Amino acid sequence: MKPFRVVGVIGKRREPDLDLLRDLCAALKALGCEVLVERNPALQGRLEGPLADRQTLAKRCDLVIVVGGDGTLLDAGRALAPALVPLLGVNQGRLGFMVDVAPETMHEQLAAIVGGQCEPEDRLLLSSVVRRGDRVEGETHLAVNDVVVRNHATIRMIEFETWLEDEFISNHRADGVIVSSPTGSTAYALSGGGPLLHPGAQAIALVPICPHTLSDRPIVVGSDRCIRIVIGEDVERVRATATFDGQTSATLAAGDVVEVRRAPFPLRLIHPAGYSYFRILRDKLRWGSGPAAPRGRA
Structure with a gap:
């Protein structure tokens, strides 16, 4: 890949790690990058350098680095994906399936990444509308x-x-249904008993939430066709909603149709060289590891 010259930085909206953000910005400037930091009330007057809104980041940046947890990257990804701006995640959260640069290894990895030594990856993105009549x-x-x-x-x-x-x-009669991308297959869908989908798969999983019929099981379909969820007449008694990445939502009425399809553009991620999806699964899901030894034993 070509070197990245203009780099955007997005921190958490609440409780951003100011020391980590300052360290990141200084490291990027030392590598010769122009740095634009997202305008954020939590950073106002507390971080040197030019601030910019997300529209400006989308237009000007070759790369945007997100400092936070997976939720921060999800929020940034929905905003920047249409412009095909690649995102790199630095983990300030807890689990971190998508933000795969640890703060303690950030410096040694930044020089290689900014120089173009990295692994780009396009992830399937979901696009959804609610039809009423x-x-x-x-x-x-x-x-x-x-x-x-x-x-x-x-x-x-x-x-x-x-x-x-x-x-x-x-x-279906259930608490609801999860329509999951391959990226989301390690999130809520996994808790609901859904399958793990490799991020390169062009597929979407439908995972019922606590279905009344025990044979109502998850199903995987191709991403080239639209999924339609038609809300039943009893919804007036239960206030149904559609949520998108658990961060935005729409209220549903009886007869509404939620249409979900593959977006016409992907989410573009950047990983450090040597990235392995299966290593992430082994580390985060503790595959192949035994129980910790009791205290007092070797």
């Missing part, structure tokens, strides 16, 4: 991880139908 209700919603249709603040199940374009799949 003959019109689209609200905006188009992007999701890196998942679109979730569920009941809201109640223990009642909802009824809904699933379709693959015009092909009927099934009727």
Whole structure:
């Protein structure tokens, strides 16, 4: 890859790590990069250098570095993916499936990455709309991880139908359903019993949430066709919602149709050289490791 010359920096909206951000900006400037930091009330007057909104970052930056957890990267990814700006994650969170640069190794990895020695990866992105009758209700919603249709603040199940374009799949009674990208298969969908999907797979998983019928199991479909979730008539009693990456939401009414399809552009990520998805799974999910030895034993 070509070297990155203009680099954007995005920190957490709340409780950003100022020392880590200052260290990152100084390291980038020492490597000859022009640095633009996202305008953030939590950083105002506390960080030197030019501040910019996300529209400016999308137009000007060759690379954007996100300092935070996976949630911070999800939020930035939805905003910057349409411009195909590659994102690199520095982990200030806890789990960190997507933010795969550790602060303690940041300096040694930055020089190689800024110089173009890195591994780019395009991830499938979800695009969703809510149809109410003959019109689209609200905006188009992007999701890196998942679109979730569920009941809201109640223990009642909802009824809904699933379709693959015009092909009927099934009727469901459940707490809801998760429509997951390969990236999201290690998130909420995994907790719901869904399969792990390799990030290079052009596939989408439909994972029922606590279904009434135990044979109602997750299913994987190709990403080239639209998934349609039709809300049943009983929804008036349970307040259904659709959430997108768990960060934005839309209220649903009886008869609404949630349409989910592959977005026309991917989420572009940058990984350090030597990145391995399966190593991430082994580290984060503790594959192949035994239980910790009890205290007092070797």
